[in-house]
Amino acid sequence: MSNDKQLVIGLFGFGVVGEGLYKVLHQTESLNARIKKVCIKNANKKRNAPDELFTTDRDVILNDPEINVVVEVINESEPAFYIVSTALKNGKEVVSASKKMIAEHLPELLKLQTETGLSFLYEASACASIPVIRNLEEYYDNDLLHGIRGIVNGSTNYILTKMFEEKLDFKQALLQAQQLGFAEADPTLDVDGWDAVNKWVILLLHAYGVVSKVEDVLFTGIQNIQGADATVGREKNLEIRLVGQAKKLQNGKVAAFVLPQFVKHDDHLSFVKNEYNGAVVESSFADKQFFYGKGAGSFPTASAVLSDISALRYDYKYEYKKLYYHQPNELTTDYYLKVYLSFDDWDFIPKEKLEWIEEWHAESDRKYLVGVVHANELKQNNWWRENGTSLILSPEPIIEDVEIRKLKKKSLELAGLNIN
């Protein structure tokens, strides 16, 4: 490994992240990196950099033998995949921030890395500036990881914070987030949980060596959360977050989901407010570790990209140890979840699908219940996110099979029955 490695960069995208990167690399000689060419879509836009830097022809970068690093910070998924895969095939190392592209193409991207032996780094794709991928990859690289929980989408967290703290309704909070630049004009990707689950698919690979697709993960966003849910939360002294969670169950398989969750005030994730991100990693001996920082925005994203570029000087690459060197883990939906459900009409809830109901409230327009449901039921059906029904997990929501059998038996016994 050497510090003399000169990085000659071809950059795709010159939005806020790309331009920020350009400025820093200019100012930081010690990085030994220079941007040779920037590929942009719109040639006519005025840019704060010399004209000769720019091209609209991606092959100018992809076929330039002097360029040894491609950095890709564009928004569209399919062009990003073409750029990343072609760059690797052409012998260039790659840094990317495109979570959607990565989550959609994990198998191909893993194969390309194995075939080429080149580095493909993408710390910016999950929690931006928080080095969660690198820590899962390097520091929690043994098989003693009990679980990880995280808030990985700043837009939805901002909206939930405002609904909770300022009692705004969903639409008002969303509007405020959009005005402040924390949510896109079309907020669906964030609000419906797509952005979060893309990131969760990436983190599952680094946490547990699981190669999965978005469709394999049980998820929804905050689109159905209502002011009434926040009110119930306040009554119960709980806050609401959109939480990604992965946990190794007693049977050795991994439960993984991204769902709204009630969190207690002493939960580390309750510290994560507004547009921030945070992750709690639980391992055999370290107890809980909490990582917190800015998870989106141009500077935090540029910062993560920069750390990846910097790591390339030392030939750093992800080794996917948990995938290649350990017994890879398998996802399962064979477990139970304790859930809160609020809804407008009892008819929307297939009560027979719940294992049991331990609390119900029919006193106001917005009704709710607390009960236990099999994860597979949620995975395979949609009733819990239709008709404005809102599902929020209880704190510590996962109930494993063994425990539920005991509880079932006990409740039946209490009811005067007996099972074996």
Added chain:
Amino acid sequence: MSNDKQLVIGLFGFGVVGEGLYKVLHQTESLNARIKKVCIKNANKKRNAPDELFTTDRDVILNDPEINVVVEVINESEPAFYIVSTALKNGKEVVSASKKMIAEHLPELLKLQTETGLSFLYEASACASIPVIRNLEEYYDNDLLHGIRGIVNGSTNYILTKMFEEKLDFKQALLQAQQLGFAEADPTLDVDGWDAVNKWVILLLHAYGVVSKVEDVLFTGIQNIQGADATVGREKNLEIRLVGQAKKLQNGKVAAFVLPQFVKHDDHLSFVKNEYNGAVVESSFADKQFFYGKGAGSFPTASAVLSDISALRYDYKYEYKKLYYHQPNELTTDYYLKVYLSFDDWDFIPKEKLEWIEEWHAESDRKYLVGVVHANELKQNNWWRENGTSLILSPEPIIEDVEIRKLKKKSLELAGLNIN
């Protein structure tokens, strides 16, 4: 790099950390590591492991050619240095948790690593389970690190929390910490700041490439903090922490100290209560990142040692990039600090040594002032920690030269004078 590397470990120390490690390695086949021999001091103590595992002769391990990794978790500094340096010279890689030993022998340990090319890892020596060394080394490996602040000693943090929240006096809080195992029978190393400054010397190396001694760092502990200080804090809506801080000043040099500090409620470090540790890393683009977890205790320490052992399988070593590959940084005491001082008698305070005083309270037995003092004055003199005088930094305590000249001029102008 290979997963097939078989680690044969010689372990020094079989206290709570050593025994914990032994158990985990036994249970975790995938680590591909086994403990061949354990060196202990007292042969007569009953141990939860087969007798043939133990020896009291350190050379049995140090001279065994089959043993390729030495793990050292003993308490005494000089024997630890002998073990670590001999092991490296004998071609073995080393994992250590001895912060005091490391802080006292940085130059020799760096030289030995360069000469032997072997790994010497010591994540457990600072903040135990929180991977702060690894992150400073790997992720913040460029020169864009603005500063780092941390709570690195759990005992003092526990005491301060209890003084603050339960209004215990210092002695009661210390006793409680001792009863719970959060403080040693002889608490001086913790209470007077030695443990924290040892860790800070290690973190300075990884944050800024500074090779320093404890004597180079301005520090004290919490030995003089009184209930009255906590009362003032509560009035001002501030909490008290023992904070290690390092910051790159405008002149490019590094200010570093470990001192009690008032922190605001929205400071990430105010989240760190009781025996926990936390660190806030501030860099050019990432804004603030917060790392939080258990910083002491047998399990968190064993966890960090385990991560280091695990990293050895992939030939990981610290590269000390900021020391060897960048312009190394230099410590300075040429800056000013805004301080709160409480004391029993005005005569204890050399008022002429303060740049100015902006607040003073003589109304009760315990008097206090808020003013500005040059760091060099504190570095070279002891009045501020004698006679029961208690010094606590203000939030954002560092005032750089340029700013103070402006403020000085302004205050003189206000007083009807003029300077150039």
